[in-house]
Amino acid sequence: MSESKAKILTAASELFAETGAGGLSVRAISGRAGLSTMGIYNHFNGKQGILDALYIEGFQLVMRAIDVDVDNQTPRAAVLEGLSNYIALAADHRGHYQLIFGRGDTNYTPSSAAIAVGAEAFNQLTSLVSRAIPTHLSGREKREAALQLWALAHGYISLQDHEATELIPMTAWRDLILNAVTLHLDAIIAKHAT
Amino acid sequence: MSESKAKILTAASELFAETGAGGLSVRAISGRAGLSTMGIYNHFNGKQGILDALYIEGFQLVMRAIDVDVDNQTPRAAVLEGLSNYIALAADHRGHYQLIFGRGDTNYTPSSAAIAVGAEAFNQLTSLVSRAIPTHLSGREKREAALQLWALAHGYISLQDHEATELIPMTAWRDLILNAVTLHLDAIIAKHAT
DNA sequence: TATCAGACCATAACACTGTTATCAAGTCTT
DNA sequence: AAGACTTGATAACAGTGTTATGGTCTGATA
Numbered sequence: 001m002s003e004s005k006a007k008i009l010t011a012a013s014e015l016f017a018e019t020g021a022g023g024l025s026v027r028a029i030s031g032r033a034g035l036s037t038m039g040i041y042n043h044f045n046g047k048q049g050i051l052d053a054l055y056i057e058g059f060q061l062v063m064r065a066i067d068v069d070v071d072n073q074t075p076r077a078a079v080l081e082g083l084s085n086y087i088a089l090a091a092d093h094r095g096h097y098q099l100i101f102g103r104g105d106t107n108y109t110p111s112s113a114a115i116a117v118g119a120e121a122f123n124q125l126t127s128l129v130s131r132a133i134p135t136h137l138s139g140r141e142k143r144e145a146a147l148q149l150w151a152l153a154h155g156y157i158s159l160q161d162h163e164a165t166e167l168i169p170m171t172a173w174r175d176l177i178l179n180a181v182t183l184h185l186d187a188i189i190a191k192h193a194t
Numbered sequence: 195m196s197e198s199k200a201k202i203l204t205a206a207s208e209l210f211a212e213t214g215a216g217g218l219s220v221r222a223i224s225g226r227a228g229l230s231t232m233g234i235y236n237h238f239n240g241k242q243g244i245l246d247a248l249y250i251e252g253f254q255l256v257m258r259a260i261d262v263d264v265d266n267q268t269p270r271a272a273v274l275e276g277l278s279n280y281i282a283l284a285a286d287h288r289g290h291y292q293l294i295f296g297r298g299d300t301n302y303t304p305s306s307a308a309i310a311v312g313a314e315a316f317n318q319l320t321s322l323v324s325r326a327i328p329t330h331l332s333g334r335e336k337r338e339a340a341l342q343l344w345a346l347a348h349g350y351i352s353l354q355d356h357e358a359t360e361l362i363p364m365t366a367w368r369d370l371i372l373n374a375v376t377l378h379l380d381a382i383i384a385k386h387a388t
Numbered sequence: 389t390a391t392c393a394g395a396c397c398a399t400a401a402c403a404c405t406g407t408t409a410t411c412a413a414g415t416c417t418t
Numbered sequence: 419a420a421g422a423c424t425t426g427a428t429a430a431c432a433g434t435g436t437t438a439t440g441g442t443c444t445g446a447t448a
Contacts, residue, residue, distance in 0.1 A: 004396080022300050026435065036398045037436090043396090047435065059358075101352065102297045106216050107435090110357055118358030147353065148346075148374045155349025158295065159341065163304055164253075164312030180342045187381035198425080220406065230427050231406090237425090241406065301406090 005043040007033040012050050013057075020095045021104035024050065051105060055114045058096035059121045065089040066125055075131035076185065082128050083153050083181050087174055090157045097157070125150055132185065134192045145188050152184055153177060199237040201227040206244050207251075214289045215298035218244065245299060249308045252290035253315045259283040260319055269325035270379065276322050277347050277375050281368055284351045291351070319344055326379065328386045339382050346378055347371060 011033040015024055026040045026047055033039065044050055066082035073081070090097040098104050100118065110118070129146035137145075156177040159165050205227040209218055220234045220241055227233065238244055260276035267275070284291040292298050294312065304312070323340035331339075350371040353359050 002396090025433080027433090038397065038399090041436080098296075101356065102292075104300065106298065106300055115357045118356070122358055144370060147350075147359075147370070148377075151349030151353050151374070152342075152346050152378075153349070154352060155345030155347070156341075158348060158352060159345050162295065162312070163309045164316055165341075176338060176341070180345070183342075183381050183385065184346075184378050187377050191377065196425085219404085221404090229425095232408095232427065233425085235407080 002043065004033070004035060004039060008035065008039060008043055008050075009053065012054065016054055016095050021051075021054075021099055024105075026050075047105075048108070048111070051099065051108045052111050052114045054096065055099055055110050056117045058093070058100040059114075059117045061089055061093055061096055062086065062100070062121045063124050066121075066128055068128070070128070070131060076189070079129055079132045079149070079185060080178065080182060082125075083149060084174075084178060086153055087157065087177055091174075094161070101154070101158070122146070122150070133188060137192060148188065149181060149185060152181055156180065196237065198227070198229060198233060202229065202233060202237055202244075203247060206248065210248055210289050215245075215293055218299075220244075241299075242302070242305070245293065245302050246305050246308045248290065249293055249304050250311045252287070252294040253308075253311045255283055255287055255290055256280065256294075256315045257318050260315075260322055262322070264322070264325060270383070273323055273326045273343070273379060274372065274376060276319075277343060278368075278372060280347055281351065281371055285368075288355070295348070295352070316340075316344070327382060331386060342382065343375060343379060346375055350374065 008029060012024065012029045015028055015032060024047070026037055029050065030037050030039050040046060040050065044053070065085035065088070068078050068082045068085065070078045095104075126143050126146040129149060130142040133142065133145050156173070160173050160177075202223060206218065206223045209222055209226060218241075220231055223244065224231050224233050234240060234244065238247070259279035259282070262272050262275045262279065264272045289298075320337050320340040323343060324336040327336065327339050350367070354367050
């Protein structure tokens with residue numbers, strides 16, 4: 001990676017963290033990187049390439065968050081720790097989280113390479129959840145269980161920063177989410193334990 | 195409401211349904227309505243006003259979807275019917291659904307009047323869910339239960355049209371969501387029944 | 389060594405976007 | 419009748435992503 005390319009990437013990351021995806025313009029990025037606008041097109045595929053890089057970065061953060069220790073604790077505890085990390089990630093990297101879930105830039109659709117990283121993250125989540133549910137279940141059922149927990153956590157995070165719920169007194173969102181996830185995970189386990 | 199204002203609104207709604215929020219430009223709307231660009235600013239508050247109108251329309255659709263018959267069926271069945279309608283709404287009005295959840299236009303934040311409609315919809319959902327859980331619970335607990343079900347349904351819908359999960363073989367999303375919601379609702383009921 | 393291909397960079401322009409300034413009619417009230 | 423307000427259009431401004439074009443500089447090849 002050339003020096004200019006690295007400069008562009010750090011400039012884009014900084015701007016992204018400061019202003020969110022809304023403040024990301026090719027002129028702002030190239031200006032901060034000390035290049036002309038064309039630098040974005042020489043080193044990346046225009047704005048598409050910049051957003052793809054940040055999108056991939058976002059899902060890599062997800063994978064890192066749910067990469068928990070599965071040997072020194074129960075599978076159930078491991079799943080809860082992973083989801084707890086996931087919630088923390090969404091709060092600490094709001095820009096990335098919004099980007100990988102379609103908020104961010106309206107006219108952006110991730111490239112197939114970027115999508116593949118997203119699918120990889122989901123597969124990793126599935127394998128984590130698989131450890132906590134009975135082993136005799138099929139792959140489809142394990143994927144469905146993983147999807148349920150993911151949907152619950154993501155739904156909460158999505159509602160959390162929605163304008164309509166900010167009016168409503170809700171303290172300690174983090175605990176709320178973890179309680180709901182725990183309740184649901186135990187329901188899944190109980191359902192298949194019979 | 196003047197004739198021109200109505201023309202603008204229908205033009206905006208049609209364009210919105212056809213192209214989504216991305217294709218909504220003030221020139222495209224005014225052109226279809228047979229007016230100049232300034233018509234949007236004379237009759238609405240610019241693009242902000244257009245999006246506010248559609249945002250409010252979206253939450254009114256939500257309220258209509260969860261306004262189910264609560265007298266001729268069990269509370270549990272009523273809640274499930276409401277959520278089933280909610281899922282159908284998200285599929286039938288993708289544009290509206292994306293708009294009220296922050297996808298749509300990046301540089302749009304709903305006005306306080308629009309947000310109030312969203313909060314009203316959430317309150318309505320809360321009162322519906324309240325019927326299905328024990329009556330001795332506090333208002334806070336009822337809101338939390340409603341939030342859990344809403345988060346689960348919305349999370350599923352959000353994941354459903356995510357690029358990464360479209361690669362994954364998942365048939366009959368609607369049934370998947372309803373199964374998960376039913377599982378969770380029963381878990382909530384069981385938790386407080388002791 | 390000379391030449392040619394390709395990478396890198398900048399200036400300028402194009403086609404969009406939302407918004408504002410300005411002005412011309414029409415309408416309604418005082 | 420006159421002034422205020424609404425409704426209309428034309429034009430411009432600042433911003434966006436993208437493309438065309440040309441210049442330099444490096445490195446490989448004949």
